[in-house]
Amino acid sequence: MIKHLKTKEELLQGYEVLKELRTHLTEETFFAMYEKMKREGYEIHACYDSEEVMAVTGIIPLTNYYDGYHIYVYDLVTASHARSNGYGEKLLSHIEMLAKEKGCQNVTLSSGIQRKDAHRFYEEKMQYDKTSFVFKKEL
Numbered sequence: 001m002i003k004h005l006k007t008k009e010e011l012l013q014g015y016e017v018l019k020e021l022r023t024h025l026t027e028e029t030f031f032a033m034y035e036k037m038k039r040e041g042y043e044i045h046a047c048y049d050s051e052e053v054m055a056v057t058g059i060i061p062l063t064n065y066y067d068g069y070h071i072y073v074y075d076l077v078t079a080s081h082a083r084s085n086g087y088g089e090k091l092l093s094h095i096e097m098l099a100k101e102k103g104c105q106n107v108t109l110s111s112g113i114q115r116k117d118a119h120r121f122y123e124e125k126m127q128y129d130k131t132s133f134v135f136k137k138e139l
Helices: 008-018 027-039 087-102 116-125
Strands: 002-005 043-049 052-064 068-078 106-109
Touching (some): 002 008, 008 043, 008 052, 008 068, 052 087, 068 087, 087 116
Parallel strands (some): 068 106
Antiparallel strands (some): 002 043, 043 052, 052 068
16 A cells, blocks of 8 residues: 555654655654655555555656756655565656546656665666766855
8 A cells, every 4th residue: 555644643654764864864863854845745555564654755746947847856765674576666656646537747856876786776777867976065
């Protein structure tokens, strides 16, 4: 089952998986940032197996000159004990379906250069194209 997480209890379950990717987050910073991001359109969706969250994704609909109207995937992570069982594929396929329903032109994401397994998943399993590099400067 895939579900848009909304309640504090649901979000806390999602946080437990998300923190495997976003290791700098505490529960407090997660909720504080989530409240700000939610006002901008950010949503968290989760793939469940029974009552347990196996994978989560954080998404936002955006419009820009190079991707048009699209869904941007900020976060996509499967619980370490549940990897390679198809949960990430189910969740990303769900996001693609949502994007089509909203009339989006594509789904876009970036992935850390060190995440080789994730890149293989996006390119080989999910048929995503590698189209750019992301640059960042700490201030």
